[in-house]
Amino acid sequence: MKAYSREVSVALTLGGLLLGLAIFAPSFYQAQPLLSLAAREAPTLVAACGMALVILCRQIDISIGAQFSVCSVCAGLLAGAHWPIPLVLSASITIGASLGALNGSLVAGLGLPSIVVTLATMVTWREGLRWLRQGIWVDLPEGFQWFGLRQSAGQWTIIILALTVLVLLALFMKHLAAGRFIYAVGSDAEAARLAGIRPRRITFAVFVFAGALVGLAAMMNVAQSPQVDPNSGTGLELKTIAAVVVGGVAISGGRGNLWGVFAGLLLLACLGPALTHLHVQAYWEKAIQGSVILLAVVADGGHRRNQGSP
Amino acid sequence: MNRILTSFVFAGLAILAGCGKSADSSTGSGQAVLGPGAKKITIAFLPKSKGNAYFISCMKGADRAARELGVELIFDGPTDPDPARQNEIVENWITLGVDAIAAACENREGISTALRKARAKGIKVITYDADALPDVREFFVNQATPQGIGYALMDEAARLCQSEGEFAVIIGSLTAANQVEWRKYVEERRAAQYPKMIMVAVRPCDDLKDKAQSEATTLLSTYPNLKLFLSTTSLGVPSAAEAVKQAGKAGRVKVIGLGLPSENRRYVKEGVTDSVILWKTEDLGYLAVQAAFAAASGALKPGDKTFKAGRLGEFQIQGDNIMLGKPFIFNKDNIDQFDF
């Protein structure tokens, strides 16, 4: 349990928030809005899992928002061209993976710092998409929304899909060798290399995988409404990095797990609606969000010092 | 060695800059048109921001006007929300030497700084959609005053709710100047005419469709007696409509706002959105470019009472406002006639 103490503290904070809402704003607990909220945040969870892997590997990817937008628009255009849904899904994932591969090859192949590479790719893709689409929404054909299912079935499908990804990845990171390699590379790449792991391959693979997850997330988001907004990925990198960090993953890599990321994401996702239900004015939202991130980081620092780790 | 290279290159650049100035001083910006065929007039068209379907449709009208008049049209705008961007674009146009600028002003006082300089250099300035300070432009192409828009929105909302009940407002961002103004007039009208209508919440959506939908969903659950969503941002209307639809409250919670017919057609036809209010955006762009051309060529002067704008005919001028007309209400009966 001690190993998970950081994640437990996030879960406790989340519990505190939910309890507070139950007392002061019971209107928060209604089935249909909560289902909608969960379905809305499911794509962010999938993207956050990808970001967590990248950060665990001691890299960072601030271009996932632009990747998300590109994949969303491509999925929308392909759907509009009457491609069948499974093909659109594969295309979205493939496009995401290719964008991730570009990042990965520059970071792993050339050894460039990931923050700068992903900054450059973020700007390029974002502006390129804007130039091509000029912000015009993509109309989706009938029958595409909710993958052609009824609304509640579609929402549950998306939520279960996201949770499946989370659980599979968490198990993968803990029990499979490849997952442990990611932790090893994130903790100390040189030591990992000397132990026979290939840090560059792992890094490249992590970026590709994160890109693929973003493609999946984009598809999950596109299926929820009849139009695609090319700006839909804006702010995704901030949201996912915040969720990952609040969830106890160290930004220097090598420490943390996906359950914490899940708890962190839930906390941040509930924060917005909670403020509305508590009748807090909208202009406080950013300040509160920033404070939560800072508190989480300070708590993280204090926790680490108590545990005696560097 | 490197320091010498550096200073050499800097010196070279400085000399080039100085030379350039003297070479180009004969073709200063904003020179008067010599006559038909002498030099093509250049008109610069500034939207509030790029990547916005509203301004894309204004641009289509502007393009048409430019083709009819045989002028060169430059279209550029900010791609991020920083207020200084519009100023930088205008200042670049001043050095580029355009003949007229048609601008939709994001920040009234901020952009007036740059437009004042343009005017001082002899460039004619027309504003459209959102005005600058009156002393920096020749005319303002007025599609509807902020007051007219705010009042129309509130009146329509009251009509749908029988003048009483709770309603929520979704705005694009907290800082967008025009949205602030519209909200002010909505509140003014509400307080004066419809005191039984209560505005329970105002939520921004950061100009993101998904966030607008989330906010609407949350508002629906926070305020169970909510009767109507009013949105001052064009992407708020379809998003609120989708939220209402997904919550199964279509018909019980009304949705109205400012919006493009194309983005809202689906929901208006389904009956989720009752009506969207806007104006003929293509005509707005067309009129703005026609006015800019007329100002640059001297056909339109301060004190004129009417203005003939190509195909669209005659328009009234009130003071220094060229009136496009009243806000137009798009509903089930007429939305199919428009494709923007």
Added chain:
Amino acid sequence: MAGTGETKVLHEYRQAMTVLGKSLRLRHESILLLILAAEWLFFAAAGRNFTTLDNTFNILRHSVEIGLLALAMTAVVLTGGIDLSVGSLLGLCAVLFGTFWRDAHLPVWAAMLLTLGAGAAAGGFNGTLIAWLRLPPLIVTLGTFSLFRGLAEAMTRGVDTFTDFPASFLFLGQERWLGLPAQAPIFVCFAGAMWLLVHCTTFGRSLRAIGFSPEGARYAGIPVRSRVVAVYLLAGLTAAMAAIIYTARLGQAKADAGVGYELFAITGVVLGGVSIFGGVGSVHGTLLGVAAIAVLNNGLAHVRQPREVAGMLTGLLLLLALSGSEFLKRLATRRDRCQPSPAATEKA
């Protein structure tokens, strides 16, 4: 006067840098200079009215705020840190300045001083969290990025705008003084002071040592904590200064001032050859990087290209510059046949 320990660490550092090829860093700046010259020549030929004095002043005036932020960011990045909150702090300081002047009815100079103080305090807040609590700079400044912007929005409720500043104040951002834009002398003085600080003082050299190895620097007797707090404080102060100039240039102060400026600043810094890992970089490199981006943006407007193209090309330029620099470094290392020091190994 620096202690013996400090001199020894710095001496070893210098040796390591020579092994890596100190010339590599200079080579990066030479490339940047060539890029800048190439851009200038291209736009002079292809663009209309690009080489006028008016336009050169425009380029200068448009890039002063980002230039200031980039200079301050250079010092921060040299220590191996980063500050993502400078753009938001610019917005907060602009709003504070407006509040001090309009609501507290203070004279402009007093409002300016208070704003500078507030900026320094905010920067110090960042620095304290980073240095004393040993928190990662990326995340702390990510938190303050939201917090500062949020405070600006809360103070104005998003909607309030401060305008109608006195003409004597607006002179600072909009008029010419002795033929140059009024903010130019301020920028030149600041850039000069920054250059001296980073390149000619032991303070500056200790920043590189901290970036190169914080533990080593600490053992060598460099007061790491206070130096780190100092650079973030300086960054905050600079953001406040940039906010004042921005407000003077625009003639208004709003909560969304400076949105996205931190990314432009980082782009300029990295383009200028400052290593994001710390320890390597120069102020003149940053200035060249900022200049290259500013000229690119301005030049593209003069060849009638839309702003999206400028953004894309900036991203591509950054990638090319980094990749090119990395290739050269690899070539030089191979040529020297030296064992690369641990800092050269990729931190993948």
